[in-house]
Amino acid sequence: MATTMQKVFPFLIIGSGIAITAALVAMKQPPEEKPPVDTTPLVSVQSIEYKPMTFTxxxxxxxxxxxxxxLVAQVNGEITYLAEAFVKGGFVKKGQILAKIDPSDYESALLDAQAELASAKSNLVLEKATAAVAEREWAEITDSKPSDLSLRKPQLAKEIAKLKSAEAGLHRAxxxxxxxxxxxxxxxxxxxxxxxxGTYVGNGASIGxxxxxxxxxxxLPLADKEMQYLDRKGANAEVSLVGNFAGEKQQWQGTIVRSEGVIDSKSRMTYLVAEINDPYALKGNHKELRxxxxxxxHIGGTQAGSVAIIPRHLIVNGLVAVMDTEMKLRYLPVNIIRQDGSNVIISxxxxxxxxxxxxxxxxxxxxxSVKLPEDKILQQDAIEGDDIIKSAIAIKDKE
Structure with a gap:
């Protein structure tokens, strides 16, 4: 027969377990309250600015x-003189003598031509006098009309032709x-x-x-689509030329003077021609353009009006993502008037x-909804501030 202790012992064990469990539960700290996680996407933005633009x-x-x-030789002969400036890379003025061909034969030919001209003039004077005598003698002999031969008109015409030939010979010499x-x-x-x-050159030989x-x-080659951005198809447009001179980047100014008027069959480009005055700075102080x-x-073009520039990759199917005043994502269509490298120009x-x-x-x-990074930082700072305040209050309560 069980004693009283044997009957009570199980209840004591159970009671002890409940007491221990209650004590452990009482000692357990409540779980920390975690701040709510903000999943709003962070975005970076760029402000749109419209301003006047001139296309280039x-x-x-x-x-x-x-x-x-x-230069080619127009007469035959030996080179007897060369100017010091007549060398590769030399600069010469208009009308400056570059070389001379031995003139001896041509001086002699000129004397012959002068003598022939003098002889032709003399023969013409003599023939005119002879014709006048023939006309007077014919009138003394008969009253009939004389023939041209009687008046020596053919002989006179022959002498006139000889005179003209002599004059031409003189001009040639x-x-x-x-x-x-x-x-x-x-x-x-x-x-x-x-x-x-000492070089002997023949007629047509190359001199230099x-x-x-x-x-x-x-x-300057241009794609056909680029012509729409030029006034009057580029006629008289100002051109800025950039290149290297003496190891440094330099700039020169020019003017479009004409279009070649056709599209190149190979490149499918239209060519404009720019002119630059005094490229070697012989008359000015600017940098020479060799x-x-x-x-x-860079060719100056039409006035674009008030436009804005944005990166080309931000436009998808003609739409641009924007953040409105309520911090919401919106897609808006834009009017693209030109692509310029990695950017586009919208009107x-x-x-x-x-x-x-x-x-x-x-x-x-x-x-x-979207947020800016700075807004996220401000929100995080506010949350951390609240946590600090709560911790301070809890510490004070324990004290």
Whole structure:
């Protein structure tokens, strides 16, 4: 038969367990309250600014002389004189003597031509006198009308023709003598010289090549779609040329003077031609622009009006993501009037000062809330401030 202790012992164990459990529960601290997690997407924005703009069209080209001339000998003979400036890279003025061909034969030919002219003039005077005597004698013999032969008119015409031939011969001799002296046709840079002292040259032999230094040209290729941004298809437009000179980037000014008027069959480009005055700075103090220089050209174009520039990658199907005044995501259509490298130029669709979203969104939805990073930081600072206050209050309560 169970004793009283045996009957009570199980209840004591159970009671002890309940007491211990209650004590442990009482000692357990309540779980910390975690602040709610803000899942609003953070975005970066760029403010839209409209301002006036003048379009420019970019191109490129190589500087060349407007005129280049290959000098050739127009008479035969030996080179007896060369100017010191007549060397490759030399500069010469218009009319400056570059070389001379031995003039002896042409001086002799001129004397012969002068003698023939004098003889022809003398024969003409004599024939005129003879014709006058024949006319007078015919009148003394008969009253009938004389024939042209009787009046020596054929002989007179022959002498007149001989005189004209002699005059032509004199002009030819004078011209050949003048051609024995080779002169620069304009202010020039000597590109090459193909003769030396004592060289015998024949009619048509190459003497050298000259480049005109008064005006330089640059052919500028443009895609057909770029022509719409130029006034009057670029006629008389100002051009800024950028290139390197002496290891430094330099800039020169030019003017579009003409279009070549056709589309190149290979490149499908239209070529405009720009002119630059005094490229070698022979008459001014600007930097020289040497022939053969590769330049980038910026051609002044039409007035675009009030426009804004935004990165091209932000436009998808003609829509731009913006953050409205209520911090909501909106997609707005824009009117693109030109692409300019990595940017596009728009004329309407967005308001001045509006914020466009420049950062990528994982799952964008029209009307969703968005935040700026600075707003997130301010919110976090506020939460941390609240936590500090709560901790201070809890500590004070324990005390």
């Amino acid at each position: 069209v970019s191109s490129y080209g190589v500087v060349n002389p407007k005129y280049q001339t290959e 004078q011209r050949n003598l003048e051609r024995s002296v080779i002169k620069a046709p304009y202010d020039s840079l000597i590109a090459s010289r193909n003769i030396g002292l 090549t000259l480049y005109n230094t008064e005006i330089a040209e640059v052919r 022939f053969g220089t590769y330049v980038t050209a 309407s669709g967005l308001e001045d000062g509006m914020n466009i979203i420049t950062s990528a969104l994982d799952y964008p939805i029209e009307g969703m």
